[in-house]
Amino acid sequence: MTATTDIDMVEYKRRQKLRSIAIGVGLAALVVMFYVATIVRLGPNALRKDGPAKPAATSPAKSNAAQPAADAECKKAGTC
Amino acid sequence: MADISAISDNGRDAALGGAVGDYFALLKPRVMSLVIFTALTGMVAAPGALHPALALIALIAIAVGAGASGALNMWWDADIDAVMERTKTRPVPGGRVGSDEALVFGLVLSCLSVLTLGATVNWVAGGLLAMTIAFYVVVYSMWLKRRTPQNIVIGGAAGAFPPMIGWAAVTGSISLDSVILFLIIFMWTPPHFWALALFRAKDYEAAGVPMLPVVAGARETRRQIVIYSALLAPLGLAPVATGLGGWVYGAVALALGGMFLALAVKLWRAGDGPRSDKAAKGLFGFSILYLFALFAVLLAEHVVRHILG
Numbered sequence: 001m002t003a004t005t006d007i008d009m010v011e012y013k014r015r016q017k018l019r020s021i022a023i024g025v026g027l028a029a030l031v032v033m034f035y036v037a038t039i040v041r042l043g044p045n046a047l048r049k050d051g052p053a054k055p056a057a058t059s060p061a062k063s064n065a066a067q068p069a070a071d072a073e074c075k076k077a078g079t080c
Numbered sequence: 081m082a083d084i085s086a087i088s089d090n091g092r093d094a095a096l097g098g099a100v101g102d103y104f105a106l107l108k109p110r111v112m113s114l115v116i117f118t119a120l121t122g123m124v125a126a127p128g129a130l131h132p133a134l135a136l137i138a139l140i141a142i143a144v145g146a147g148a149s150g151a152l153n154m155w156w157d158a159d160i161d162a163v164m165e166r167t168k169t170r171p172v173p174g175g176r177v178g179s180d181e182a183l184v185f186g187l188v189l190s191c192l193s194v195l196t197l198g199a200t201v202n203w204v205a206g207g208l209l210a211m212t213i214a215f216y217v218v219v220y221s222m223w224l225k226r227r228t229p230q231n232i233v234i235g236g237a238a239g240a241f242p243p244m245i246g247w248a249a250v251t252g253s254i255s256l257d258s259v260i261l262f263l264i265i266f267m268w269t270p271p272h273f274w275a276l277a278l279f280r281a282k283d284y285e286a287a288g289v290p291m292l293p294v295v296a297g298a299r300e301t302r303r304q305i306v307i308y309s310a311l312l313a314p315l316g317l318a319p320v321a322t323g324l325g326g327w328v329y330g331a332v333a334l335a336l337g338g339m340f341l342a343l344a345v346k347l348w349r350a351g352d353g354p355r356s357d358k359a360a361k362g363l364f365g366f367s368i369l370y371l372f373a374l375f376a377v378l379l380a381e382h383v384v385r386h387i388l389g
Contacts, residue, residue, distance in 0.1 A: 012096050022100045030192065033137045037200035040131045 098177035100104055106154055106182055107147025107189075110232050114371075115146040115242045117269035121375040122187060122246030124382045125324060130201070130250045138201045138249040142242060145193035145209045149216040149238070151186035155179055156221045157383070163287040186217075187239070205249040212241040226288065229295040232277075236269030237262075243375075257324045260315075265371065267312040271344060272367040273306045278302070278347075278360040298356065301347045313337030316374060325378055332377045336370050 119142045123135055130138070154161065155171050162173035171177040177185075190213050198206025220235030231284040241261045247258035277284055277291040278301055293301045319325030325333065340371040343366055347359040 008096065009366050015099055018100050019097065019103075022103070032194065033140070033196060034200065036133050037137055040133050041200075 090267050091353050092176070093176045094178050098171055098181065102171040102176045103185060105186060106151040106177060107144075108150030108154075109147075109238075111150055112147050115239075116143045116374070118261075118265065118375055119143075119242040119246035121379045121382075122243030122258060123250050124379055124386070125243075125257070125261070126247040126250035128250050134201055135249070138197060138205065138246070141193045141197035141201075142209060142245055142249075144189050145213055146194055146242065147188035148186045149213040151182055151189065152213070152217040153221045155182040155186060156217065157225070158182075160226075160287040160289060161306060164280075164283040166283060184377065185306070197245075201249045202252045204252050204254070205245050208241060208245045208248055208254075212238055212245065226292070229290050229292040231290070232273045232292075233270050236266055236273075239269060240265035257319070257322055260318045260322065260324065263318070264312070264315055264374065267315050268367065268371055271308045271340075272364065273372075274301050274305050274308075275347070275360045275364040275367060276312070279357045281366075298352060302350075302356075306341075306344045306348045309341045313341045319378065326381045329374075329377045329381055333374055336373055340366065 116139055118388065119139060123138065123164070154170055158168075158170075158172040158179055161167035161170050167173065172179055172182050190210075194206050194210045194213070197209050216238035220231065220238055224231040224235050243261035243265070244254060245257045247261070248254060274292055277293050278298055281291070281293040281298070285294045292304060314337070316337045317330060320327075320330040320333070340363075343359070343363045347363050348358065350356045350359040
């Protein structure tokens with residue numbers, strides 16, 4: 001192997017190393033972007049271990065709808 | 081590993097593999113900067129809001145997508161680029177990056193940019209980015225560029241999509257205002273590139289690219305430049321009519337549109353010879369300033385509107 005090809009081999013390795021670093025940085029940036037996007041899109045739910053927040057068990061509308069039946073029941077039982 | 085000792089000096093660069101800077105050059109960074117700027121304007125001008133982190137991701141994805149289409153263009157046009165003075169030192173014709181490497185590089189970045197934009201922001205924007213890349217590579221580079229002098233008229237649509245993509249990233253839709261931004265760049269592209277082609281006609285002729293000055297002559301090209309400039313000047317005012325642009329934008333668009341048209345007429349009257357080249361270079365330089373200023377004022381107006389609520 002001549003001196004020229006030795007230099008070429010050094011240059012080849014240097015460029016290969018730099019390309020590998022660039023690819024690594026690019027992939028890391030991609031991972032960070034997806035991570036950030038996930039956190040931003042899910043908001044506080046991203047940190048909950050028991051899944052997304054559930055809506056309240058009974059809505060006011062539902063309570064109002066159930067009220068006449070409850071009234072009738074307590075009148076029947078004489079507990080009103 | 082390639083056997084470097086067995087190759088000639090001509091192939092040395094290719095066997096060494098391109099430097100990182102050569103791959104960056106494949107992305108056409110100057111075109112990419114204009115794409116980022118117009119996409120940002122589309123995003124800021126769009127009604128609604130996008131989380132700053134998502135907006136940054138969208139801009140990066142749009143920029144990488146534009147760069148990827150540039151790399152694919154350089155892969156396809158390497159034979160033409162090698163002949164033309166302006167492009168013969170690009171990484172592929174210069175032998176610093178292999179043709180296959182440019183192709184793979186462009187394809188990988190195209191897929192990643194579209195998937196990133198679609199998955200993290202929305203699929204309307206992702207779809208538009210995919211369409212832009214396909215339009216630039218397939219419709220413009222592969223189909224029109226070597227076949228018709230109208231190449232830049234139709235192919236110019238690819239460069240006009242970025243503000244529409246930025247707009248779609250925020251709103252998830254396409255609207256009249258985003259179409260107007262598209263049309264401004266679409267109408268700006270022919271006089272911009274024909275002015276360049278006028279003083280680079282020999283280059284295009286040597287490469288066999290049927291640009292208008294090569295096929296129809298300088299006189300017809302100058303006439304077409306005046307026609308497109310006359311259409312562009314009032315179109316630049318359209319954002320005022322829809323409320324997208326304010327009075328500052330209107331004043332700038334009116335002044336710069338008038339100047340654009342005046343330079344086009346000056347070029348038309350210059351006739352052939354050295355005066356024509358000078359006028360063409362003047363119009364080419366001004367056309368860059370025109371587009372930059374129009375979008376900069378629009379961007380500034382909307383930033384002020386956001387700040388003032």
